[in-house]
Amino acid sequence: MTTTWRSKARTARDKANDVVTRVTRRPPRRIRGDISPLWLDFGRTGRDQVGFLTEFCGLTPNHHVLDIGCGVGRLALPLTRVLGPLGGYQGFDVLPYLVDWCERNIAARHPHFHFTHADVRTSIGHDPGVDAADYVFPYADASFDLAYAGSLFTHLTPDAAANYLAQVARVLRPGGVFAATWNLYNRRSEQALPGRSLRKAWPFARDHHRLKDAEHPESNVAYDELWLRPAYRQAGLRILDPLRPDATYSPLRVPQRVSAAHLWYTNTVIARL
Ligand SMILES: C[S@@+](CC[C@H](N)C(=O)[O-])C[C@H]1O[C@@H](n2cnc3c(N)ncnc32)[C@H](O)[C@@H]1O
Numbered sequence: 001m002t003t004t005w006r007s008k009a010r011t012a013r014d015k016a017n018d019v020v021t022r023v024t025r026r027p028p029r030r031i032r033g034d035i036s037p038l039w040l041d042f043g044r045t046g047r048d049q050v051g052f053l054t055e056f057c058g059l060t061p062n063h064h065v066l067d068i069g070c071g072v073g074r075l076a077l078p079l080t081r082v083l084g085p086l087g088g089y090q091g092f093d094v095l096p097y098l099v100d101w102c103e104r105n106i107a108a109r110h111p112h113f114h115f116t117h118a119d120v121r122t123s124i125g126h127d128p129g130v131d132a133a134d135y136v137f138p139y140a141d142a143s144f145d146l147a148y149a150g151s152l153f154t155h156l157t158p159d160a161a162a163n164y165l166a167q168v169a170r171v172l173r174p175g176g177v178f179a180a181t182w183n184l185y186n187r188r189s190e191q192a193l194p195g196r197s198l199r200k201a202w203p204f205a206r207d208h209h210r211l212k213d214a215e216h217p218e219s220n221v222a223y224d225e226l227w228l229r230p231a232y233r234q235a236g237l238r239i240l241d242p243l244r245p246d247a248t249y250s251p252l253r254v255p256q257r258v259s260a261a262h263l264w265y266t267n268t269v270i271a272r273l
Contacts, residue, residue, distance in 0.1 A: 014104070021105050027072040031101055035071045036151075046074040049150060050082060056244070056270055057177045060087070063145040066171060067091035068137075068164065068180075069152030070115065072098045073106050080110045090139065092116040094126045123216040124155065132160030135167070142173040149180040151266075155218045158209060158227065165235035172273040178237060183222035184267045185210075193264050198222070201262040212262070222265055237271040244268040 017028045025043070026032065032042055053059040061084035067075050070091025079089055089112065093099050102115040116138055119129035147168050153161050168178050185198055202210030202220065208227035212220035225243075232239050245267050 017101075018105060025077065027101060027105070031072050031098065034095075035098065036074070042074060043078075046078045049075045049148070050078045052268065053146065053148065053179060054082075057146055057179050059146060062086040064088045064143065065090070066137075066139070066144040066147040066168075068147065068149040068168070069093055069155070070098075070102065071150075073102045075148060075150060076102060076106050076113060076115075080106065080113065083112065085112065088112045088114075090114050090116065090144075092118045092138070094118050094120045094122055094129070096126075122155065123218045132156060133163045135160075135163065137167040137171055139171045141170050142176075144171050145173060145176050147172055147176070147178045149178075151181050153180055153182045153223070154220055157217050157221060158207075158223075158231075161223075162231050162234070165231055165237060169236045169273055174273055176273045178271045178273070179268055180271075181266055181268050182228065183220070183262055183265045184225055184228060184243065184269075185222055185265055186225040189265065196264045198265070201265070220262065222262070228269070232269070232271055237273060240270045240272060244270070 017031070020026075020028050027042070029038060032038065036042065036045075050059070059065070059082065061082060063083065064087060065079065065083065067089065068091075070076060070093050073091075076089060076091055083089055089110075091099075091102065091113075092115065094117075096117045099115045099117045107113045107115055118135065118138075119126075120132050120135045121127060121129040122132070149164070149168075153164070156164060172178060183202075190196070190198055198210065199205075202212050202222045204211040204214045208224040210222045211217050229239065
């Protein structure tokens with residue numbers, strides 16, 4: 001009885017949320033807030049991502065795009081207005097309710113958009129599943145022109161990150177492009193960013209990476225550039241310099257009242273297979 005009542009309440013809430021979405025063209029605050037601070041403008045940063053992929057990664061309407069850690073459709077929503085019938089989009093994420101929302105509100109109206117739940121374990125929200133270091137992306141080899149990961153590697157520890165890079169290289173077609181945001185530092189970072197202490201943002205130093213929370217390592221991870229470059233090389237991905245601090249999640253989108261020190265270390269890395 002209680003279960004039936006709960007499930008009816010959940011369905012009613014989902015339907016109400018979907019009405020909000022149709023009117024505002026955004027996911028409800030409750031869901032957005034789980035994957036992104038509410039002061040970061042969801043619509044604008046999504047459009048930034050599409051603009052960035054168009055300007056720097058050659059995105060065209062015919063592209064087949066993979067969105068790793070797709071969240072609640074920040075990239076997918078504006079992409080529905082870019083990708084034509086010859087193109088296609090696949091997104092996956094570990095949190096089932098985000099995938100569910102994207103299926104109901106995006107895939108249902110755009111048949112060339114698909115969302116998949118990745119049953120991968122993380123210390124920040126999805127307990128069951130396989131280790132991210134062993135996860136095999138559920139796509140055929142060489143099936144994408146462009147892969148994107150927005151604030152995904154900020155939640156992966158090194159073995160998992162190395163596996164995800166290898167998987168990206170497997171599913172990209174030769175010449176395909178991969179853009180990903182990372183929290184990145186090197187010997188000179190703190191000099192270049194006075195007052196934005198690495199130690200404050202990620203207190204726990206590990207071998208070539210730093211953690212914000214040692215008990216929940218995936219809550220936020222920053223990498224030493226000295227780890228990143230060989231990791232890309234080993235996966236067969238060629239980094240196209242420069243690393244770009246001016247993309248999504250950049251300080252340009254942070255309101256002045258907010259001191260989000262870690263965002264100053266965000267860089268987008270573009271690579272080609
Ligand atoms: C900060 S959010 C960014 C979401 C989205 N890319 C965006 O720009 O709005 C990070 C996302 O990565 C997902 N995630 C975390 N670990 C993952 C993993 N191992 N594999 C796939 N997705 C993961 C989270 O569930 C979350 O939706």
